[in-house]
Amino acid sequence: MTGDDAVTAFRRGLIRLYEDGLHRRFVFRYWRELEASQWQPLEQLQAAQFDRLRRFLLRVQVTSPWYGATWRAGGLDPRDLHVPADFQRWPVIDKDIIRTHRAAMRSTAPGVTLIAKATGGSSGVPMRFDLDTDSNEQRMAAWHRGYQWAGAGPGTRQWYLWGVAPSSSAAWRKRKARLYDRLYRRTTVSCFDLGEATMQPFLDSLVRTRPHAIVSYTNAIYAFARMLEAKGCIPPSPRSVVVGAEKLHDFQRETIERVFRAPVFETYGCREFMLIGAECEHHSGLHLTMENLLVELLDDDGAPVAPGVEGNVVVTDLTNLGMPFVRYPTGDRAIASPVPCPCGRGLPLLEKVTGRRLDMLTTPDGRILPGEFFPHILKEVTAVQRFQVIQERADTIVVKLVAPGWTTGNEEWFRREVSAVAGSAVRLELQLVDQIALTAAGKLQVVVNRLATPGRAENA
Ligand SMILES: [Zn+2]
CATH class of the missing domain: 3.30.300.30 (ANL, C-terminal domain)
Incomplete structure (x- = not known):
């Protein structure tokens, strides 16, 4: 172990102490479980996923009034789920349903603590939704695992070019963000501010940080790379560049890798579910977070498409009993890979995320x-x-x-x-x-x- 790795391990220990000890969260326990399950054969993962789906739906049926009533009206009962294909009879929901029925979708089970979230959205009408605290811990664990594949796990030094809370947001929120940044060894600069005038200060920040990993919105780091290249500036080279939140085009990957002399790791996620898929060191597609999420690719009539064929991404979140998402289209389109990843992980691959429907x-x-x-x-x-x-x-x-x-x-x-x-x-x-x-x-x-x-x- 080098001195640098020792610091990373020490910092990881601090984060763990904070999450597990102070907050009594199970993030690191869930993460350990995910580190083990990723190596299971696909058939075993699929069997476990179907079992979990069945148990999840049985709970949702009795704890979520809206789902319970809707399924009953449609003659659907999770006890009739015998093979995965049976699930195709379940209705696909959408954002309007969540906007209208959010309160009735929430769990009535005692002891559930909800966290309210919202997505942005191009129409300017945000969609508000909830997740329970246990789901939050499981998705943080999946995030740690996916970022660890890219060499950007907890404890590593990271430089974020990201959308930061606007200056109008509450002081406590900003303080909390700063605390998290320090704990997680993140230096964050705002992609809202990226432009010709900020290129040099951003570069200075990057040089000062010397990050193990750069984490950025795809278009922001691509624009930054283009500016640096145009000015003949050579930035420090991290071990990896993790991009997300927006689709990555091949030519963007080439440019980012050329300018930063480091491999790009694509991630795919959204506010509703956090990390849905991420690249491992083989870069042969995005491994799905299949222990937590059931991801289906469906055609416009709702029928499953074959591997290699583009379909609409429809997600069932097996962790969120607080306000369940059962067959929810993310609005993205993707292609499943017909082949396993050479890395040996059983988690199946998305060959690529091809973009949003409205592209x-x-x-x-x-x-x-x-x-x-x-x-x-x-x-x-x-x-x-x-x-x-x-x-x-x-x-x-x-x-x-x-x-x-x-x-x-x-x-x-x-x-x-x-x-x-x-x-x-x-x-x-x-x-x-x-x-x-x-x-x-x-x-x-x-x-x-x-x-x-x-x-x-x-x-x-
Ligand atoms: Zn792999």
């Missing part, structure tokens, strides 16, 4: 532009630092660009590429801007389709 744009003559399209072509233009594509009307696509040095040659080429795919029925409006507003959660929404059904577009 697609449509044209009046019925063409569909996949979400990948604009990132794919705009990455060719070095002048582009950030962009956002917005469709508010069927016949117009607005592209906002932060691109100092954008030329008429760039514009001609771009219009040609877009019309080749989108056809002539749609008008392309280009806006060169200084800044693009982030969402309330500090994320860059790359493609915004305001034509789609409201309420389905939200994400953590």
Whole structure:
């Protein structure tokens, strides 16, 4: 063990003392269990997951008034679950149901302590929900395990480029965030503030921190990497860069790895469930947190899709009895991998998260532009630092660009590429801007389709 590793181990001990001793939380116990179960064969994990699902639904049936009544009305009884396929008869819920029935969904069991949470969301209407304290501990354990794969477990020195609480938030909340940062050895800078003016102070902070791991929103670290590269700045190299909260494109991974000279680890999660999947050292997909979460990939009619085929991500959280999520679509789309990971873990892989449902744009003559399209072509233009594509009307696509040095040659080429795919029925409006507003959660929404059904577009 090097001196540095010894410090990491010591700091991990402190965190454990704080969580287990002071708060009487079971985070580290759950984590130990997850460290062991990840190596079990897939069949064993699946059997345990189905068993847990059955027991979970039996509890929900009698403790959650809304689910109990809804299932009864639909003639559904968890005692009739004999094989995993039986679960497909259960209804898929949505955000509107949670908005309307949140109180009646909550557990009536005694002794349940709820933590209130909210997701941001592009429609500007946040969705509020609850989780119980035990669920919180189990999801923290899953977070520790996934980040440990990336060399960013508790105790390591970390530099966060993340959405931090706005300056208007309560003083106690800020104090608590600072305490957590110190305990977890995190230095956090706000991705809300990232720009040309803050590049140097952010770089200074990174140099001072010398982190084992950088943890960031995908688009923020990508933008930061582009700025550093454009200015010829060489940042310190961490052991790993963990990205999350937004989809990672291949070209972004290449750029981030080139600039920071460290492997990128993609994670996938959301406010409702925390870590759903994360890459291990083999980077061959994202291992699912299947002990805690049942993740289904379904087509638009609700039927399961085969591995290798893109589907809607639908999650049942097996830990949260306080306010259950049973078959809840996250709004993302993903592809399951047909093959196991060479690392030997039994946890199955998502081959990739392909993006959110609404990443697609449509044209009046019925063409569909996949979400990948604009990132794919705009990455060719070095002048582009950030962009956002917005469709508010069927016949117009607005592209906002932060691109100092954008030329008429760039514009001609771009219009040609877009019309080749989108056809002539749609008008392309280009806006060169200084800044693009982030969402309330500090994320860059790359493609915004305001034509789609409201309420389905939200994400953590
Ligand atoms: Zn693996």
